[in-house]
Amino acid sequence: MPEGHSVHRIARQFASNFVGKPVAASSPQGRFAEGAALLDGRTVESVHAVGKQMFLEAEGALWLRVHLGLYGAWDFSGEILVDPTIASANGRMGQTNQRGTDLSEQTAILDDAGENSLSSIGAPRRTRVHVRMSEATKGLADDGAEWPPPVVGQVRLRLLTDTTCADLRGPTACVLQTTDEMLATVAKLGxxxxxxxxxxxxxxxxxxxxxxxxxxxxxxxxxxxxxxxxxxxxxxxxxxxxxxxxxxxxxxxxxxxxxxxxxxxxxxxxxxxxxxxxxxxxxxxxxxxxxxxxxxxxxxxxxxxxxxxxxxxxxxxxxxxxxxxxxxxxxxxx
Known part of the structure; x- marks a missing residue:
């Protein structure tokens, strides 16, 4: 199950690529068809992570709550502007670890264990990529041959701007909430x-x-x-x-x-x-x-x-x- 750091990274990815833009929303799988229809055409106004849950605010005070659970994942594809506050794909982190190891001049660091890896998210730039964001998957290359990308597998929700696509698969929760319902959910969290x-x-x-x-x-x-x-x-x-x-x-x-x-x-x-x-x-x-x-x-x-x-x-x-x-x-x- 994705832990808190992954969900915050996903929220920042959404903030970089979706906030301020209208989205086309659909449910290729069909299980979120009514919710997608309500989201369709609305502008994303903000996105927040609290623990293991993400809350995306659409115009009209409509909130999308997503809890990935054990099997959920977001797949991002298209032209992606990567949040500058998270580590770069070329390994030039410019920060230190807990006790001061300076890594600013290191070369690429790639993960072979299946977590979100440094190759999943790059420095602030625009690039044609396909990135899966969950606890147990890594970024994948995208040849950019088709836009929007074809639907692959069971996609609960697709959010699409003119240049960026986000596909949600296998979440434990994917629901729409009013502002009061969202605040009540957050109030129950530590x-x-x-x-x-x-x-x-x-x-x-x-x-x-x-x-x-x-x-x-x-x-x-x-x-x-x-x-x-x-x-x-x-x-x-x-x-x-x-x-x-x-x-x-x-x-x-x-x-x-x-x-x-x-x-x-x-x-x-x-x-x-x-x-x-x-x-x-x-x-x-x-x-x-x-x-x-x-x-x-x-x-x-x-x-x-x-x-x-x-x-x-x-x-x-x-x-x-x-x-x-x-x-x-x-x-x-x-």
């Missing part, structure tokens, strides 16, 4: 570091965690407690905090809860910038490039069941909690 005041978000997060007797591993995945955290970030945040995932929220020291939030602020920003859930620290430039290219080199514990902990050598444990996989080190997080 704080997102990139939405509103981060300090206020921290206070909401701390209060929600420390009044519950639920294991912290479940609270981090509860979108009413905090928005955007999924399986990968959950495991990595807990390891980075050296926190036992079964600790009840009310028993986690307040200082540790605040540190979790602040680490989420930092990791989410890196994920939005690079398109990767990079959670390793203190890497050399060579190690960072390897981690950006290969998921196995990017995480402390996630997807490392049975492998030695990178810190203590104890085998990483895999268990199921809340019907989701949890990876953790029973020694470092004892």
């Amino acid at each position: 704080p997102d570091p990139l939405v509103g005041d981060a300090g206020e978000g921290e206070e909401r997060f701390v209060a929600a965690v420390r009044r519950r007797g639920v294991p912290i591993a479940l609270l981090l995945m509860d979108q009413a407690v905090v928005s955007g955290i999924g399986n990968v970030y959950r495991a990595e945040l807990l390891f980075r905090a050296r926190l036992n995932p079964h600790t009840p929220g009310r028993d986690v020291p307040e200082a540790t809860v605040r540190a979790l939030w602040r680490d989420w602020v930092r990791l989410l920003a890196i994920g939005v910038e690079t398109g990767q859930m990079m959670t390793m620290d203190d890497l050399t430039p060579e190690q960072y490039r390897a981690a950006m290219a290969h998921r196995d080199d990017r995480h402390w514990v996630y997807h490392r069941a049975g492998l030695p902990c990178r810190i203590c050598g104890t085998d990483i444990v895999l268990e199921e909690i809340g019907a989701r996989k949890l990876y953790w080190c029973p020694r470092c997080q004892a």
Whole structure:
């Protein structure tokens, strides 16, 4: 399932290419035909991400809410102006990782693990491309031979401007809402570091965690407690905090809860910038490039069941909690 960084990147892609433009909307699959008919011809006025959900505002106070879920994806094609706040396809990021590794002069970094890769999104330029944006797909080349592009597979919703096409496939939710309905949906979501005041978000997060007797591993995945955290970030945040995932929220020291939030602020920003859930620290430039290219080199514990902990050598444990996989080190997080 796409985690928060992916949805924010998708929202920024829409902001760059659709805001201020009228869209032709259709439902090739037919399952969103009535909604598409209501959207058709309206101008996109704004787009926002909150956690794992995106809200696109069309003229007339009509909101499209999309939750990609486990299998959803947006495919962008045509002439795409890429948001300048996210990493470039040629690897010239001009930023640093968590602990200061300067990558401004690095060459291309490509991902072979199936996440959104640096090749998916380029520097601010116009180009004929085809980009799939979901948690488990990479950008694909487009020869630009036909416009609009032919519909391939089960497309729930197609949004089309004169130059750019966005196809939505397999979402968990694709619904139209009034402004009041959209605000009610957002009100049920936990704080997102990139939405509103981060300090206020921290206070909401701390209060929600420390009044519950639920294991912290479940609270981090509860979108009413905090928005955007999924399986990968959950495991990595807990390891980075050296926190036992079964600790009840009310028993986690307040200082540790605040540190979790602040680490989420930092990791989410890196994920939005690079398109990767990079959670390793203190890497050399060579190690960072390897981690950006290969998921196995990017995480402390996630997807490392049975492998030695990178810190203590104890085998990483895999268990199921809340019907989701949890990876953790029973020694470092004892």
